[in-house]
Amino acid sequence: MESIWTRCLPASVNRQLLPLKAHFFFYLAGQACVFPYLAVIGRQNGINAATIAIIFSLTPLTAVIIKPVCGFVIDRTQNATAVIVFLQVVLVMFHGIVFFSSSIKAHTDSSFTGYLNCNSSQLVISNSSSASCVVSGARESSPLSCNLTVFEDRRSVGVNVTGASDTLVNLNGVSNICGKDSVNGNVANETYAVLRCPCDTTLYNGNFWIYTVSVVVSWASSATLYTVTDAAVCELLGDNVNAFGRQRLWGTISWGIVSPLIGIMIDEASNSSYTDYKPGFYVFAVVMVLDIFLLLRMPRLRTADLSLNLFKDVATLFCNAEIVLFTAWTFIVGALIGVLWSFSTWYLEDLHASKLMIGLSNTVMSLCVEVPLFFVSNTILERIGYFFSYSAAFLTFSIKFIGYSYLINPWYGLIVDIPGGAIFPLAYSAMTVFAKRAATPGTTASMMCILGSTLEGLGTAGVTKPLCARIKMSKISLCVC
Structure with a gap:
């Protein structure tokens, strides 16, 4: 019907x-x-x-x-x-x-080297072929916790990655290391540094x-x-x-x-x-x-x-x-x-x-x-x-x-x-x-x-x-x- x-x-x-x-x-x-x-x-x-x-x-x-x-x-x-x-x-x-x-990532520490800009709180990564780890980690809902070390005096500090592209990483917390070392005259506006982040090693x-x-x-x-x-x-x-x-x-x-x-x-x-x-x-x-x-x-x-x-x-x-x-x-x-x-x-x-x-x-x-x-x-x-x-x-x-x-x-x-x-x-x-x-x-x-x-x-x-x-x-x- x-x-x-x-x-x-x-x-x-x-x-x-x-x-x-x-x-x-x-x-x-x-x-x-x-x-x-x-x-x-x-x-x-x-x-x-x-x-x-x-x-x-x-x-x-x-x-x-x-x-x-x-x-x-x-x-x-x-x-x-x-x-x-x-x-x-x-x-x-x-x-x-x-x-x-x-997420499928299992975490271990991986290192990324680059130039730290204290004014902009950014790290320009020189080994960009490995930056995909930081980029994928920064896409998660919370900031990625990493460790930043300045090459000149090996001073280290914990930082958070708040955003990243293939070659540029935005950091939060670099004032701790930039402020201290700027007073001592040890760190220039841009200096060589290494960033260690927990990154995926196996899928x-x-x-x-x-x-x-x-x-x-x-x-x-x-x-x-x-x-x-x-x-x-x-x-x-x-x-x-x-x-x-x-x-x-x-x-x-x-x-x-x-x-x-x-x-x-x-x-x-x-x-x-x-x-x-x-x-x-x-x-x-x-x-x-x-x-x-x-x-x-x-x-x-x-x-x-x-x-x-x-x-x-x-x-x-x-x-x-x-x-x-x-x-x-x-x-x-x-x-x-x-x-x-x-x-x-x-x-x-x-x-x-x-x-x-x-x-x-x-x-x-x-x-x-x-x-x-x-x-x-x-x-x-x-x-x-x-x-x-x-x-x-x-x-x-x-x-x-x-x-x-x-x-x-x-x-x-x-x-x-x-x-x-x-x-x-x-x-x-x-x-x-x-x-x-x-x-x-x-x-x-x-x-x-x-x-x-x-x-x-x-x-x-x-x-x-x-x-x-x-x-x-x-x-x-x-x-x-």
């Missing part, structure tokens, strides 16, 4: 798809609250860029296993709703662990593995949820599967709306020395509860047919050269998307972009570009086909990577994000519709999960992430090569 508000809708509106549009809206709204911040939380906890790259390279590989398994379960049980709800509960649990995870402790495992599980669950939902939507669309983009765009709308709001909330909850990302998780948890309630109230999602020989039917599909070639292209797309997903927020933070600006970057891509392209994806696929849609995505990849590589003012990145926003709708619509068209009866969910694991598993975990972690982020365009 229809509700009052659905009866007021035009007859052309497919009421059967309204709950799925709402699911896309809620789920992507929740993801906008947490997904862009997974890597930067690891950095704030003391994990360096190379290690983050390794974590996020291996993480998507779990989706290679989980996605086909979930696809098999759905094709055999004909119950996609149960799988989606289970994965959402897992998401809330493990995202919570990530956002409340502690492999309990907190590190708690963060890593939680990121792995949450990423794999999130990626699988996308594919499982897409399979259910394509089954409901039937022969009109090219209209998939018009359903998916509601998630894009919510992503674009929520992203800047979460950025503002994080900025308000943070201070100059510590960024508090927890508001993002709080909103995420509330939205996920609403989405689970919606899924439990709507008709059960399922796939239409049951294959009697599922593994044999899927293996037969990959004897088709077109499917094999499309899968290879999907791998390349996933590798390039993986760089953007994992390092865009990190890169913009390095350019001193506010969380509001990072959120607006997602808004520009989502509302200004992705929504229109998802809406006309049916026409695009009918006119140019799946492979040319991928080719257009590769072109927009090049524009975004090259534009970001020359970026100095992060606000100009919003201009680069306009063509960059075309990447996801062009590639994702083509992949989803191709999977539906190519699948034989009873293998739709499995086929989508295989292509999805190629995009967000094998592709996203490609060699581009470790490569990008070892090159200067301002030259991120090298990843296109």
Whole structure:
């Protein structure tokens, strides 16, 4: 029986798809609250860029296993709703662990030499390659306690590090040593000194593995949820599967709306020395509860047919050269998307972009570009086909990577994000519709999960992430090569 508000809708509106549009809206709204911040939380906890790259390279590989398994379960049980709800509960649990995870640093004394300026209470570090320890320590919520020694007479005093960059450390308490020695004429305005601070020496402790495992599980669950939902939507669309983009765009709308709001909330909850990302998780948890309630109230999602020989039917599909070639292209797309997903927020933070600006970057891509392209994806696929849609995505990849590589003012990145926003709708619509068209009866969910694991598993975990972690982020365009 229809509700009052659905009866007021035009007859052309497919009421059967309204709950799925709402699911896309809620789920992507929740993801906008947490997904862009997974890597930067690891950095704030003391994990360096190379290690983050390794974590996020291996993480998507779990989706290679989980996605086909979930696809098999759905094709055999004909119950996609149960799988989606289970994965959402897992998401809330493990995202919570990530956002409340502690620093991974184990402390020992490390030394940093430089020139002490008594007037400004600053130390200019000469061995700047080691200054990352002080910088990461100064980002904690409380000042970092260190010991300062002047070379001239070996006089030492305890000081607090109140802020730091790669080469400059702000100190509190140097007046004790500067005042005494200035009277004796022993210390000039600038003098050589050594700063000893407690710094991290190992990453492999309990907190590190708690963060890593939680990121792995949450990423794999999130990626699988996308594919499982897409399979259910394509089954409901039937022969009109090219209209998939018009359903998916509601998630894009919510992503674009929520992203800047979460950025503002994080900025308000943070201070100059510590960024508090927890508001993002709080909103995420509330939205996920609403989405689970919606899924439990709507008709059960399922796939239409049951294959009697599922593994044999899927293996037969990959004897088709077109499917094999499309899968290879999907791998390349996933590798390039993986760089953007994992390092865009990190890169913009390095350019001193506010969380509001990072959120607006997602808004520009989502509302200004992705929504229109998802809406006309049916026409695009009918006119140019799946492979040319991928080719257009590769072109927009090049524009975004090259534009970001020359970026100095992060606000100009919003201009680069306009063509960059075309990447996801062009590639994702083509992949989803191709999977539906190519699948034989009873293998739709499995086929989508295989292509999805190629995009967000094998592709996203490609060699581009470790490569990008070892090159200067301002030259991120090298990843296109």
